[in-house]
């Protein structure tokens with residue numbers, strides 16, 4: 001099999017999915033981070049095309065209508081989605097692709113690509129999640145409250161995921177995530193082509 005694996009990293013906002021991935025990516029070759037599209041406004045320091053493709057709602061809806069999204073979701077008043085083109089291009093070249101997305105989108109990917117491992121990253125306590133979300137200081141109180149309410153919903157679906165990475169400590173979480181990705185790469189269906197026996 002010459003195709004790469006699709007790896008889905010999900011979990012509540014504030015759990016540090018992005019922070020953990022930033023630690024993992026420099027240490028793993030042939031791993032492509034899928035840049036999502038969002039209608040949310042950029043936070044200070046976020047760069048278009050690197051952190052997200054920032055777009056209008058009309059642009060997002062057009063891409064959805066044209067079937068150009070692998071998955072998408074409406075999350076706390078904005079659209080977020082994964083453009084399918086770059087993901088497919090990388091996978092067909094044998095590069096593994098990691099998606100960092102919320103739970104509704106993760107479940108859509110799982111329905112379309114049942115082989116994709118679903119990894120739920122979270123803190124072990126809800127209080128810590130809340131502390132991190134508020135600590136960011138980038139969202140209004142109303143948006144923070146909606147993110148927390150959404151997180152509670154997301155926890156209810158935890159049994160849909162094959163792996164849970166606890167991000168109480170970023171280095172430990174990064175090591176766990178790397179171990180999962182490495183294990184995925186060792187699956188027989190991916191390794192047997194390298195055997196010349």
Ligand code: 5GP
Pocket residue numbers: 011012013017036037040071072073075080081082100101102103104105106
């Ligand atoms: P934030 O506004 O904090 O950047 O992201 C809000 C939530 O949307 C996070 O849980 C983030 O992982 C998720 N998200 C980011 N990109 C995508 C995407 O392409 N699809 C989906 N379904 N969720 C996404």
